[in-house]
Amino acid sequence: MIELKNISKTFNTRKLDIHAVKDVSVTINEGEIFGIVGYSGAGKSTLVRIINQLEKQSSGQLIINNEDFSTLSNKELRKKRQKIGMIFQHFNLLWSRTVFKNIELPLEIAGLDKKQRSERVNELIKLVGLEGREDSFPSQLSGGQKQRVGIARALANDPDILLCDEATSALDPDTTESILDLLSQINEDLGITIVMITHQMEVVQKICQKVAIMSDGYIVEMGNVKDVFAHPKHEVTKRFVQNIDSGKNIERIQKELKELYPNGEILRLTFTGGNSDKPIIANAIYKTKLLVSILDSNINHTKLGAIGFTYIHIENGSENQINEFVNYLVSNDVKVEVV
Amino acid sequence: MNFIKKIDFNQLLTALNETLYMSFTSLIFATIIGLLIGILLFVTQSDGLYKNKFVNRIVDIIVNVLRAVPFIILMILVMPFTKAIVGTILGASAAIPSLIIAAVPFYARLCVIAFTEVDKGTIEASKSMGATNWQIIYKVLLPESLPALISGITVTGISLISYTAMAGAIGSGGLGNLAYMYGWVRRNNAVLYSATLIILIIVLVIQGLGDYIVKKIDKR
Numbered sequence: 001m002i003e004l005k006n007i008s009k010t011f012n013t014r015k016l017d018i019h020a021v022k023d024v025s026v027t028i029n030e031g032e033i034f035g036i037v038g039y040s041g042a043g044k045s046t047l048v049r050i051i052n053q054l055e056k057q058s059s060g061q062l063i064i065n066n067e068d069f070s071t072l073s074n075k076e077l078r079k080k081r082q083k084i085g086m087i088f089q090h091f092n093l094l095w096s097r098t099v100f101k102n103i104e105l106p107l108e109i110a111g112l113d114k115k116q117r118s119e120r121v122n123e124l125i126k127l128v129g130l131e132g133r134e135d136s137f138p139s140q141l142s143g144g145q146k147q148r149v150g151i152a153r154a155l156a157n158d159p160d161i162l163l164c165d166e167a168t169s170a171l172d173p174d175t176t177e178s179i180l181d182l183l184s185q186i187n188e189d190l191g192i193t194i195v196m197i198t199h200q201m202e203v204v205q206k207i208c209q210k211v212a213i214m215s216d217g218y219i220v221e222m223g224n225v226k227d228v229f230a231h232p233k234h235e236v237t238k239r240f241v242q243n244i245d246s247g248k249n250i251e252r253i254q255k256e257l258k259e260l261y262p263n264g265e266i267l268r269l270t271f272t273g274g275n276s277d278k279p280i281i282a283n284a285i286y287k288t289k290l291l292v293s294i295l296d297s298n299i300n301h302t303k304l305g306a307i308g309f310t311y312i313h314i315e316n317g318s319e320n321q322i323n324e325f326v327n328y329l330v331s332n333d334v335k336v337e338v339v
Numbered sequence: 340m341n342f343i344k345k346i347d348f349n350q351l352l353t354a355l356n357e358t359l360y361m362s363f364t365s366l367i368f369a370t371i372i373g374l375l376i377g378i379l380l381f382v383t384q385s386d387g388l389y390k391n392k393f394v395n396r397i398v399d400i401i402v403n404v405l406r407a408v409p410f411i412i413l414m415i416l417v418m419p420f421t422k423a424i425v426g427t428i429l430g431a432s433a434a435i436p437s438l439i440i441a442a443v444p445f446y447a448r449l450c451v452i453a454f455t456e457v458d459k460g461t462i463e464a465s466k467s468m469g470a471t472n473w474q475i476i477y478k479v480l481l482p483e484s485l486p487a488l489i490s491g492i493t494v495t496g497i498s499l500i501s502y503t504a505m506a507g508a509i510g511s512g513g514l515g516n517l518a519y520m521y522g523w524v525r526r527n528n529a530v531l532y533s534a535t536l537i538i539l540i541i542v543l544v545i546q547g548l549g550d551y552i553v554k555k556i557d558k559r
Contacts, residue, residue, distance in 0.1 A: 041432040052467055054463065054466055054467060077469075078469040078471065079469060080469070081466075081467060081469035082468065082469040084467070085467075086464070086467040088460060088463075088464065090460055091460075092458065092460035092461050092463065092464040093461070093464075093482065094461055094479060094482065094483055095480070095558055095559045096482040096483050096485065096556075096558060105465070105468065105478065106468040108468075108474075108478065109465070109468050109469055109470045109471075109474055109478070110469070138558075139558060139559055153464075153468075157467075157468075163467075195552065202467070
């Protein structure tokens with residue numbers, strides 16, 4: 001269990017004092033995946049570094065597994081850090097070492113002998129799915145593979161806690177997905193507590209159980225991910241929640257529309273690009289003489305054409321007309337779903 | 340034919356030997372001492388592993404002062420010291436203390452630049468693994484800056500060769516001395532050109548070798 005009690009951190013620069021973290025109190029339970037969300041400069045990076053004491057708090061207490069970290073000597077602290085793994089946005093691998101040697105580094109630091117080290121490294125390579133890449137250098141790996149090395153390295157000394165500092169921010173959506181899968185698998189299999197800081201709400205939504213929202217050094221909102229998403233209270237939280245177009249969000253929109261328009265059909269048209277030039281909806285209406293109203297729409301114009309969705313409502317219309325309408329849209333590469 | 344006859348090959352070989360001896364002996368010492376001072380400067384910086392403003396300032400001033408003194412003057416200033424430890428102020432060995440003193444601050448600066456270019460993130464990562472400062476230095480800082488440290492040795496080596504030529508002017512021997520005393524003073528162009536050519540070849544070989552090693556070890 002990680003307990004932060006009234007933690008504040010002030011950086012004293014020559015010109016002014018920067019209050020990065022202000023009076024933060026959080027309890028993170030064992031085995032939890034805890035997300036800390038905020039815009040850049042909100043203080044979340046500093047907060048996560050207080051957990052492994054890369055930054056010392058200016059005031060307040062850090063207690064991990066009932067041990068007060070502020071009383072530890074440097075030597076004891078280094079020992080403790082071996083049990084707190086950390087992964088980074090830019091992976092922070094050593095270019096001069098191979099995958100194998102990078103993962104071996106924390107074991108060298110912990111003072112294991114060569115045989116133990118190589119056994120453990122091989123286990124870790126299997127765990128993160130990098131078999132066959134042992135002798136590659138980081139420069140020969142993709143971003144996702146680099147982060148896998150980072151994860152293996154962070155897990156080398158069997159930590160109780162894994163800190164993730166924007167671990168997926170430099171990755172594309174698919175790779176992010178696979179890294180998040182790996183992290184939740186590790187969380188389930190090894191029971192490691194994971195603390196993730198991120199500005200990507202999707203990440204929190206996908207794997208975190210609890211979330212804290214940080215703004216200007218304060219934690220402005222905290223709770224179960226579901227509750228925070230369903231009823232965001234603080235302005236910053238609302239902005240974060242609005243920014244995601246996720247499954248849950250679609251469900252909410254569709255439910256609301258159904259309540260508003262109980263009669264007739266509601267269709268969701270998804271535009272996936274390549275059909276931007278033609279007035280498709282207008283043509284469909286012209287052909288079928290159906291009366292259609294647009295309820296909600298979110299179309300972005302990109303290089304690939306129009307991408308986004310439109311909800312339409314058809315109050316009166318024969319099945320034939322609706323079929324013709326839908327067929328015309330489908331033949332123009334528009335995805336149609338009945339809500 | 341006449342041109343070749345004017346060259347005393349034994350003399351040229353002796354001079355080459357002296358130049359190589361002076362350059363490489365002082366390069367080895369300068370590399371070791373310069374590296375240590377470079378590490379000291381880097382770790383005592385304001386965001387360093389052993390932050391120490393006082394030590395950093397003092398070492399920094401000494402390095403700057405030594406770098407500012409022109410080599411030809413430095414050699415003269417160092418003479419009493421040379422006399423005390425080598426026993427003479429003439430010959431190749433006598434040039435070595437002043438060559439080292441000139442090259443150490445030069446290489447130390449290059450080391451600091453090399454260390455500064457190491458990704459701070461890797462140092463932070465090793466801290467997060469519980470590494471001691473000493474482990475960070477020899478497991479992360481040195482290997483991660485190795486290509487730059489090696490090109491630094493190349494640059495320092497080449498500077499040392501030109502310093503030995505200057506040392507020749509005050510009686511250290513070597514190719515510089517040969518070119519000056521026989522080539523210039525006695526107007527023997529054959530000696531002047533051949534000595535110059537050999538110096539040029541040494542420089543090119545050192546540069547080529549350095550570049551090759553850097554290319555081999557740099558996996559970025």
